[in-house]
Amino acid sequence: MNSSPLAPSAPPTDGQLAWQKAGFGVFAHFGINTFSGREWSDGTLDPGGFAPTELDADEWAETARDAGAAHLIVTAKHHDGFCLWQTDTTDYGVGAAPWRSGRGDVVAELAAACERAGIGLGVYLSPWDRNAPCYADPAAYDRLYRRQLTELCTRYGPLAEVWFDGAGSAGRTYDWPGVAAVLERHQPQAMVFNLGRPTIRWVGNEDGLAADPCWYTVERTEVSLYDSGEAALPRPMYLPPECDVSIRRHWFWHPGDEASLKSREHLLAVWYRSVGLGAGLLLNVPPDRRGRIDPADRSRLLEFTGEVGRRFADPLAAVVERTPGKVRLRFAEPVAVDHLELAEELRGGQRVTGHRITADGREVAAGGTVGVRRVHAFPEVRARVIEAELTGAAPEVSLRAFRTGHGSLPALEEQPPVDEGRADTPPLAR
Template structure:
């Protein structure tokens, strides 16, 4: 197959327009790479799997940008054959550095970018389609390259989104243009060729995020794509979005390095730390400024709060997974102030874990479930939210305390590392902590002055788990202490630069 570059193969109102550059009456063509699969490459590292490397990044930012940004409709709400590629008109002042600087301010370690969405429009000059940036109003630009370069400049690992569903390419959808289609062999090869371009022309790509077609995308086909990715880029994780298959009564398709949970539809992550997981979720802008994932206009505020982002991040990290918050550029080529501020606020919370945050609807995260003396409502423990008397800030704005001898707080979690945060206080006593039924360790929580969020107990290299940690009130105290209270503020699971954070209580 040969594509004549700078050609337009779109139809609008029955009109087909094709342009070909010529020299001396001869069309200038660029030969496409061979249709056959490339030879396998040897992995560069055998220490960790691509999926493990991916989720170890823990937190990312998902950016939706493309033709839909300028059509100002969702990619499944228009027929790309009726939309000229010239509609894609990024301004000269489009600033991918601004996108990545904002993402980095959140503490994110990776960014997912939509290289091709359902409309089939490629944001790189692909040798396999005439519906791409090379045929747009910015024919000399390679948006994927700009994004990848900016991501690396700000210390972010690039992940490229590729839509399996393609309303433009023959065989990429059924006659009715819906999600339930069986891809033709020609389309399968086309998709593999484009994936090869993305994974061989832009340096190291941490993940290929494949938006799949649920219902008809069988396990064998997923395995074929997974094997292809492993052959052309052994360090790239295969991250297929198969959420709808399970949602509609099927089973989650196995061939994947990372299983995706699209929070808007999936709702909850499973309590399963045996496979790498990622949860993607929305940072919704007000006044319908776009639709969920997309931004059709820049806004100064978001409905989503930094606390919302932290809750989702905690839930994902608590099972050893990653989470990605959506923040998408608008038609002006920049992230709106609302998204910029949101990401900065998330970064402030993550680097200042003692910052006061009220989470009214916090649900104990999967893999980080707390029970108190057998029942969370047990009156032995008093849950408090707010600001401590005399000032200071509790970890995530909550604490729970007790001086009832024998009262216990038990945390179940997965991951190798755990840190327990206490309030130290002139009236506090001695707790005993045991991990996985091991011998108890006495922890003195007395302090001559009131001090919040004190990491008085840590354990590392425990293995993947699951684990059980129990804190028990002993009734013993330091001679200088006025009482025997034990006050828990929270836990950090998987100690690292970006630990999972578990508040101690859901306080009404």
């Protein structure tokens, strides 16, 4: 969503600002679909098919932590209605599966693992439920949904993020005030994704890509890839975007899908066009049928995030000078530079609407918003003075220069097409 700027920008909460600064989380799509080779199932799959043989929640959490993620979000209930926790609301879930003799609780195991790993836990709870018999009765289903959310909010400790997917809900109005009341009572610190009373919003695609300008204050949010409508907000709100994308073609793990694993360069390109544009990135790394992270996926994830860390590990030392609408780096002697990072002070709201970067007077980069961070990569230049000229300047903008040896922006490679011929799988469905 690239709405025009709303002036004055609304200010962020402390929680929103902390979420923005963290910048990166891991998604774990896991459930009955993992064992069926489907992306969306219709709520009729036998719960006995849920049979991970080596489920290791510590591996999930440690992988996310080692990749630098601030939190890990699990699909506690996808559109099929299958619940990964011991719920009192339905028989369709892990309580009816042979796994752990019907006493298993994926959410509980993951909550404990995230605590041990020192990262936050998030839950995805699909509003659309293709199994619940009461779904056709909105009032009855709203009661069930609030009970499910209450269970998740009260049994597993603090939640970093609650994810409401709009897919499949076109034309349906849920009891969002009731949902908000549950969150406000039990998890007021959790970031809320996109629906109800959101604190962050969907970027509008499933490719992991934001755009320039990347505005934080908006009047409406997009609902779903499968619904062209938008949800109007009661007032202009500060809602930074989150970019979601899967490390493979599918969201749930599929056998024989190895060829679709995104390359390191593709993931780097996604990073530059999400985190590097001031948005958040949520990268899906789906556990396999063992309940483990596929070794190839883990290796690629850490290869990608390790390279990001390497590129931004050592900013070049410089004297920082500020004049109205400008911030300048002055070096003792000419230095080689191929990356620049800007960051805006956002406590009073988003203010920068445009910027231009020069190296010894030569333009090397330009763009729109800055936000929580803005990264530019370009062919290496040598300069003694790097200057950022700002439009609509914030009270303070920081500027850091880096030499990484990889100045050219990686290109997004073409991914294998999704099979659109299967009735159960909409294109790029979560």
